[in-house]
Amino acid sequence: MKELVESLLKYTKINPETISIDVFNLILLQNKTQILEWITSDTFKKTYKNNKYAPMFNPDTFNYLNVSPELAWTLNMPLPPYFNFYMIASHATGNNAMWDALKVAGGGAEIISSQSGQAFEQYSYLYQTILKYNNKYKFTYISLNNFVVNDENADKLYALMPYKDAFCLFRDPISLLSSCINIQLNNPNIPRDINLTYNIDEIIKNAVAYGCGYNFNKFPNLDLIPFYVAFRYMHFNTTNFLEKLINLDMSNMLFIDTSEIVGEGIIEVLKRLSSKFNFPLDSQALELNKDRLTNQKTKYLSLIGFNLHINDIDIHKKINCMDNETINHKDSIIISIQNDLHQKECNITEMFFKKETIKGITISTTYEHYKKFIQNQQIIKVAHGFLHKFINLILEQQKIEDSKKVDLDTIIDYLLENKTTLEYFLSTIEHYKKPLLKNNRKDIIEKWKHYAKLLEKAK
Numbered sequence: 001m002k003e004l005v006e007s008l009l010k011y012t013k014i015n016p017e018t019i020s021i022d023v024f025n026l027i028l029l030q031n032k033t034q035i036l037e038w039i040t041s042d043t044f045k046k047t048y049k050n051n052k053y054a055p056m057f058n059p060d061t062f063n064y065l066n067v068s069p070e071l072a073w074t075l076n077m078p079l080p081p082y083f084n085f086y087m088i089a090s091h092a093t094g095n096n097a098m099w100d101a102l103k104v105a106g107g108g109a110e111i112i113s114s115q116s117g118q119a120f121e122q123y124s125y126l127y128q129t130i131l132k133y134n135n136k137y138k139f140t141y142i143s144l145n146n147f148v149v150n151d152e153n154a155d156k157l158y159a160l161m162p163y164k165d166a167f168c169l170f171r172d173p174i175s176l177l178s179s180c181i182n183i184q185l186n187n188p189n190i191p192r193d194i195n196l197t198y199n200i201d202e203i204i205k206n207a208v209a210y211g212c213g214y215n216f217n218k219f220p221n222l223d224l225i226p227f228y229v230a231f232r233y234m235h236f237n238t239t240n241f242l243e244k245l246i247n248l249d250m251s252n253m254l255f256i257d258t259s260e261i262v263g264e265g266i267i268e269v270l271k272r273l274s275s276k277f278n279f280p281l282d283s284q285a286l287e288l289n290k291d292r293l294t295n296q297k298t299k300y301l302s303l304i305g306f307n308l309h310i311n312d313i314d315i316h317k318k319i320n321c322m323d324n325e326t327i328n329h330k331d332s333i334i335i336s337i338q339n340d341l342h343q344k345e346c347n348i349t350e351m352f353f354k355k356e357t358i359k360g361i362t363i364s365t366t367y368e369h370y371k372k373f374i375q376n377q378q379i380i381k382v383a384h385g386f387l388h389k390f391i392n393l394i395l396e397q398q399k400i401e402d403s404k405k406v407d408l409d410t411i412i413d414y415l416l417e418n419k420t421t422l423e424y425f426l427s428t429i430e431h432y433k434k435p436l437l438k439n440n441r442k443d444i445i446e447k448w449k450h451y452a453k454l455l456e457k458a459k
Helices: 002-011 021-030 032-039 042-047 069-074 095-106 119-133 154-159 173-182 200-205 222-230 238-244 265-277 283-288 290-294 367-373 377-403 408-417 419-438 449-458
Strands: 085-088 108-112 139-144 165-170 193-195 208-212 215-217 254-257 306-310 333-338 345-347 362-366
Touching: 021 032, 069 119, 085 238, 095 108, 095 139, 095 265, 095 283, 095 290, 108 119, 119 139, 119 154, 154 238, 165 238, 165 265, 165 419, 173 208, 173 222, 173 408, 173 419, 173 449, 200 377, 208 222, 222 408, 222 419, 238 419, 254 265, 265 290, 283 290, 306 377, 333 367, 333 377, 345 367, 362 367, 367 377, 408 419, 408 449, 419 449
Parallel strands: 085 139, 085 165, 108 139, 165 254, 193 306
Antiparallel strands: 208 215, 306 333, 333 362, 345 362
């Protein structure tokens, strides 16, 4: 046992923190010969020479399906290799548009780095989701956008991400800040499950919030710029990922600017990704969803996402009395107002509106509820009136929210007026640009017209 532990410590860093020491020792004893053969093999020494978190078993023969994430983490096992590639992009660089495009046109499924800021929690989530998605989609990929900071195990997490091809999204830093500041979020104080008794005027008027965390406002807040610049967990973290992902080959990566996935450009990018990562594009799905892919998907996003629980019980109740009796009632029919059609749902938008009238909004229900719905003419009539008022409120409120938008020149002026923030921002972007400069992709940086404008004014 002593010989084995000494050999392990010579070649790899082990720390049985997620399982009991007794279980760990038992594994060592039961697999002593196999482990020693592996860690003294030429393959091990060649592949993991510079990786202090080298695996205790050969990943090529490891049975991931029968091993828990806790044990795999302790054994320094890379994530299961059952995915196709990585997408690396900080928040506000077009993640939603890219996920949607890959799903619609390629039939792929994204595995997004979990919201946890802790290394093992992210590893565990990714590990389990990779196994769950294996062989269920045409392809799967890991989307890295939440960078683990302030965790001593962060290096281990990224060292345990196996080699795969990857592509990275970059964006004009001023435009990125604009998205952070102007992003319309769901107001957490506004219910998303409603019925006929709710005051929908007040709900829609207050549905949108701006800000981050628990610091929500009715308007975009320029004073959050220092936070967005410094919050590496979410923003400007692409280079941080690339510095930690020691198994990836940066020279073989695809670098894409967010401007390339706007409008018709998303179609060309999908073709490049299809060729690079060897997944077939669904030409029929591309054609059917071309309008959706080439138009802004996030419009109305915080003004929709509501579920209307409609029930005969509420028809004669006082308007705006906010009675919750029929929310999730067994006899209620649930009609969703959202931006997309989910699986096992029936699109009933055209029962109430002409298609072009509410572009970007989908009204749907489950097939089970649809059968109940079409048999009740009174409910259909009531729903028609309610939904017309509700959607008109949304359309009007979106105009109000659009008028609140902070323009790019205002962001540039804020940075110029706040010298400390400007200096930190510029140093952040110097770091952010490194992979592009290293890989001769100055052409992407040259597309950043708003950033160039800031540099010119800052002289």
